[in-house]
Amino acid sequence: MDLYVRTLLSAATGFAVLTLASACFPDDTAKAVGVNPTEPGKDWPAWFAQHPQFIADGFDFPVGPPDAAGYYNAQPFGRNLHLGDDWNGKGGGDSDLGDPVYAIAHGYVTRAEDEGGGWGKVVRVVHHFPENGSTRTVESLYAHLDTLMVSEGSWLRRGQQLGTIGNAGGRYPAHLHLEIRDSAGMPLGGGYSHDTRGYLRPTEFIKAHRSR
Numbered sequence: 788m789d790l791y792v793r794t795l796l797s798a799a800t801g802f803a804v805l806t807l808a809s810a811c812f813p814d815d816t817a818k819a820v821g822v823n824p825t826e827p828g829k830d831w832p833a834w835f836a837q838h839p840q841f842i843a844d845g846f847d848f849p850v851g852p853p854d855a856a857g858y859y860n861a862q863p864f865g866r867n868l869h870l871g872d873d874w875n876g877k878g879g880g881d882s883d884l885g886d887p888v889y890a891i892a893h894g895y896v897t898r899a900e901d902e903g904g905g906w907g908k909v910v911r912v913v914h915h916f917p918e919n920g921s922t923r924t925v926e927s928l929y930a931h932l933d934t935l936m937v938s939e940g941s942w943l944r945r946g947q948q949l950g951t952i953g954n955a956g957g958r959y960p961a962h963l964h965l966e967i968r969d970s971a972g973m974p975l976g977g978g979y980s981h982d983t984r985g986y987l988r989p990t991e992f993i994k995a996h997r998s999r
């Protein structure tokens with residue numbers, strides 16, 4: 788997308804004031820968070836057709852891959868209106884601070900930035916794969932990272948490290964907030980909502996699309 792279109796979209800979407808709630812996004816962190824469009828409207832099937840080696844061949848968990856060994860889901864999708872899963876080290880607290888976070892599948896990085904507020908550093912990856920005789924595009928989002936190890940426009944392989952587990956500048960005990968969206972380029976969102984349209988249950992999705 789060229790800069791002009793990006794600027795238009797940025798102006799159109801403006802800033803969303805997020806009402807943040809619950810443990811992962813405490814109320815006191817509420818602030819205006821910029822919405823990044825992350826290439827909406829891109830022809831993802833065509834883009835991946837040009838890079839067929841990155842068409843996803845299955846999904847793994849983002850920590851302790853492939854099966855999240857050593858970690859547990861401290862706040863599953865739907866609990867407290869949570870729009871993702873919170874992966875914590877079994878040691879609790881900040882015992883997992885700095886642990887590696889891995890791409891859940893082959894894909895293309897559309898965003899790798901510090902989004903501020905309750906988000907901290909975030910990586911967003913678009914995945915494309917065949918399903919039921921057609922193709923499907925989803926996006927994974929990894930939040931509260933301590934370090935970013937990839938940049939926008941990078942291609943990733945499943946299991947490639949993209950960053951490390953963080954605590955969003957000490958706001959939370961260190962954990963990975965993982966979302967999976969049913970399309971690419973949705974607004975950043977607020978991590979919690981009654982409105983789950985466009986959001987997938989990460990653990991169920993991964994289990995239904997394993998790499999083996």
Ligand SMILES: [Zn+2]
Nearest residue numbers: 811872873964
């Ligand atoms: Zn979370």
